[in-house]
Amino acid sequence: MTHDQSYIVIQPHVSEFPAPLALKKGDQVWVGALYDGPEGWPDWYLCSAPGQEPGYVPGQILDRHADGSATMLEDFTNRELTVLEGEELRGQRQLNGWLWAVRIPDGETGWVPLDNIRANRPDLKSRKS
Structure with a gap:
């Protein structure tokens, strides 16, 4: 799923993979x-x-x-993004329980x-009639 939505971090996440895979379309992997x-x-x-450390890849992008x-x-x-509670992210793609995100700012x-x-949704303000 591809989208562009704002998110707030509600629980910190620390990357456990300091040397992420960097693969191109057409590359061969085991x-x-x-x-x-x-x-x-x-x-x-x-x-x-x-030449790279092993890492996890979504099955949908493997032939x-x-x-x-x-x-x-x-x-x-x-590459995992290390985030702290309260940080704002812009989500770009959800895949298998993960979000590819850009940290703001x-x-x-x-x-x-x-x-x-x-998801970071604006608070609904009460309206006076």
Whole structure:
């Protein structure tokens, strides 16, 4: 899902991957185990690419082959965004329990778990009749 919406961080998130994958459309990766953590994030596969640390990639952007390899269907990085409670984000894409976001105002980008954010909706003001 692609969108452009404002979010507020309701729970901090610290990236556990200091060396994220940086993959281009057409790159070949080796596909490993499906993520099976307690968070229940579906369809993330541990992938490896030459010269990079292994990292998780969403299954939707992998063209998987019988030999255990896959071709990237689009550019992708698994860079996570470290965020603090109260920070404002601009969401750009939701995928498998995560949001690709831009932190306001510094413009840093990365993935943030959906459980750590909420949509930032303006308060409804009461109207006098």
